[in-house]
Amino acid sequence: MIDIEIEDAAWSEALADAEGLVRAAAEATLACEGADGEGVTLLLTDDESVRELNARFRQKDSPTNVLSFPAPHNPERHLGDVALAYGVCAREAREQGKSLEHHLQHLVAHGVLHLLGYDHMTDGEAEAMEGLERIVLAGLGVPDPYAAGEGDHDRPRPFE
Numbered sequence: 001m002i003d004i005e006i007e008d009a010a011w012s013e014a015l016a017d018a019e020g021l022v023r024a025a026a027e028a029t030l031a032c033e034g035a036d037g038e039g040v041t042l043l044l045t046d047d048e049s050v051r052e053l054n055a056r057f058r059q060k061d062s063p064t065n066v067l068s069f070p071a072p073h074n075p076e077r078h079l080g081d082v083a084l085a086y087g088v089c090a091r092e093a094r095e096q097g098k099s100l101e102h103h104l105q106h107l108v109a110h111g112v113l114h115l116l117g118y119d120h121m122t123d124g125e126a127e128a129m130e131g132l133e134r135i136v137l138a139g140l141g142v143p144d145p146y147a148a149g150e151g152d153h154d155r156p157r158p159f160e
Contacts, residue, residue: 001039002026008046010086014100018044021101025108028136033116039078040112050085063088066107068114082111102142109136 004019011018022042030036043049047063055061057069065088070080084107093103113129120126134144 025105029112047087079115
């Protein structure tokens with residue numbers, strides 16, 4: 001089950017089908033990993049809410065684009081929660097020359113992959129995770145966010 005909560009109206013104002021975009025990206029990511037029956041909650045919120053979460057759980061007192069909170073193993077098969085900050089995401093999309101729709105779907109895929117146990121702390125982990133992101137996004141019709149010429153950087157690493 002995929003639960004989507006839109007806490008910041010800016011998401012809906014900027015993207016008429018924000019919920020549909022998020023659902024499609026989450027479903028595609030789960031399907032890519034054979035986790036179709038797993039549950040996730042996705043929160044579309046504001047920078048301040050994400051800043052508070054980042055400070056509380058990561059000791060970083062600043063907003064970030066996406067945060068993932070894996071759940072412990074449970075009978076409900078809930079993988080965890082993902083929070084996305086509107087202001088950070090919108091600014092990154094502009095700066096990188098991407099549509100907000102595509103950037104949002106990329107960040108959702110990224111966050112859900114974290115819930116599935118992927119990380120990017122080493123180059124090898126990052127390459128594996130980016131490869132899965134590319135597969136998911138291609139299936140959604142989203143250009144490769146890591147391709148040379150996309151935005152203003154060769155290999156974006158917008159995730160901390």
